[in-house]
Amino acid sequence: IIPAEAKTFLSSILKKEAIHVQILDEVARKVYILFIFLKEERAKVENLFQSLRGEKIKLKEDLVPSVRIKEIKDRIKQIKKEREDLLEKAEKLNQEKVKLMAIYDYFYELLKERKVNSHSHLSRYTFILEGWIKEEDIPTLKNVLSDFSRVEIIVKKPTKKEEAKAPVALSNRRLFKPFELVTELYGLPRYIEIDPTPFLAPFFALFLALCLTDGGYGITLVLLSYIIPKKFQVGEGGKKLFSMLFISGLLTIVIGIITGGIFGIEIQQLPAFLNPIKKLAIINPMKEPMIFLVIALGVGVIHLLTGITLELKDNLQRGRVSSAILDQLSWIVLIIGLLLVGIPFVKGFISGGTTSSSGMGSQIPLTLSPSQLLPIWKKLPVYSRIGTVMVIAGGLVLFLFSGRRSKKIGMRLAKGAYELYGVIQLFADVLSYSRLLAMGLATSVIATVVNIIAGMAGGIPVLGPIAMIFILILGHLGNIMINTLSGFIHTARLQFVEFFGKFYEGGGKKFEPLRREGKYTIIIK
Structure with a gap:
């Protein structure tokens, strides 16, 4: 063992000597080394070892x-x-794998029976069984038990205390059902919460479509999402996933046509028989990224407003009228007001010129005196004036009433100021939706690069056409898979952080009805 600082000195000496050194380990400023040398070099190694202030380790070995x-x-x-x-x-x-799977399901059923027995009560004359049931299944249960003359059924809604333990079963229309997978990934709603699935579904599909922004990729996604569940066993979760991708793929086709991209080819370069479709191309994200950014941020604002509105609805349903008006409604008024005030500036941002036809945006100085406010106010469009009033009204309500539960006036005002500071967080939330622009541009750029490389390979004699087809298929399939995965992750992140953060907590318990449901086996009667 030698000190760590002697390691460099040792390396410089060994360059001149016929001695081999193997570094075994370095721990806590100590270097464990192995010296290998000829017998006649022993004295030289001993002197070297002493100069390094080394410590010998004797290996206990009783065998040759x-x-x-x-x-x-x-x-x-x-x-x-x-x-x-x-x-x-x-x-x-x-x-014996098949037998083992059957045995697993058998004992799993026994386990469920034991759990049910823990919820039953048996006395000398009666047997009582408690459990949960879906409301729509109550008539069926009563009908089945009506055949037993000495059976009594009592159905009641859970009390406030029982609501915390009540299980949850999601029930959505066929169009929204695949998106239950997203809700389940985050956590089921509690019994008293709103099911966010039907509200997140359109946004999830739209955001994923904006991440892909290519009609050809949308067609491919639709075909793969339809074929794979038909050919392979994907399970219940897999069916939901591919159904969700199928719907998102359909929307991607629409977005791809609007943005004018088909497998990385501009739609205007396609054959003449597609002229009716060419007219639907409104924007090109590659040439007009600022417009695409405004669209992404605009959709993000609508997404956030939807979340706040759902919280308002939830408070009204629970009888919290003051919270609904003073908290959520005031934020909605403030946000809409900011949008109305910002419209002229957004127009200027897109055009790259002044913020309005009158050029008032470019004339706003960094510092304003009271005498300068009136002329600027007069130049504002009517909707921006209304927006200004809404911003002031919403801000005042938040400032004055956010801390209404505090008894001290100073604490109330402090909490109100902190709530207004949330406007900064609001802007940060909105800017999070710029990732849709980044993902959309990335998909388009990679698709274009694949086409360029394939075109270059096509010029190679003899093998050129084969190489071009190979590059096109692998390149575009790889781009679809990578950006669909990335788009799914970023889209889910926008739901979980920005959207759910406004109204949703989750943490509900899944409703698991008593029935024979094997993991590996199916019982056919």
Whole structure:
């Protein structure tokens, strides 16, 4: 063992000596090394070791190397034999795999029966069984039990205390049902919460479509999402996933036509028989990224407003009228007001010129005196004036009433100021939707690059056409898979952080009805 600081000195000396050194490990400023040298070099190595302030470690070994090596080789042979025996046993067990799966499901059913028994009560004359049932299944249950003359059924809604333990079963229309997967990934709603699935579904599909922005990719996604569940066993979750991608793919086709992209080719370059479709191309994200950014941020604002509105609705349903008006409604008024005030500036941002036809945006100085406010106010469009009033009204309500539960006036005002500071967080939330622009541009750029490389490869003699087809297929399929995965992740992030953060908590318990539902087996009567 030598000190770590002696390592460099040792390396410089060994360049001139016929001594081999193997560094074994470095721990806590200590370097563990192995010296290998000729017998006649022993004195020189001893002197070198002393100059390095090294510490020798004596290895306890009662066997000569040849015997020890033989033992190691014998152990290796033994391990190989054990491995072969294990593989042989595994092959035999694999032949019993179907039986083992059936046994697993059998004992799983027994486990569920034991759990049910824990909710039952047995006395000398009666047997009582408690449980949860979907409201729409109550008539069926009563009808089944009506055949038993000595059975009594009592159905009641859960109390406030029981609501915290009540399980949840999502029930949505066929169009929205695939998007339950997103809700389940985050966490089921509690019994008293709103199911966010039907509200997130259109936004999720739209955001994923904006991430792809290519009609050809949308067609491919639709075909793959339809074929894969038909050809392979994907399970219940897989069916939801591919149904969700199928819907998103359809919307991607629409977005792709609007943005004028088909497999990285501008729609205007396509054959003449597609002229009716060419007229639908409104914007080109590659040439007009600012317009696409405004669209992404605009959709984001609508997304956030939807979340706040759902919280308002939830408070009204629970009888919290003051919270609905003073908290959520005031934020809605403030946000809409900011939008109305910002419209002239957005127009200027897109055009790259002044913020309005009168050029009032470019004339706003950095510092304003009271005498300058009136002329600027007069130049504002009517809707921006209304927006200004809404911003002031919403801001005042938030400032004065956000801390209404505090008894001290100073604490109320402090909480109100902190709530107004949330406007900064609001802008940060809106800017998060710029990732849709980034993903859309990335997909378009990669698709274009694939086409360019394929075109260059096509010029190669003899093998050129084959190479071009190979590059086009692999390149576009890879682009679809990578950006669909990335788009899914970023879209889910916008739902979980920005959208759910406005109204949703989750943490509900899944409703699991008592029924025979094997993991590996299906019972056919």
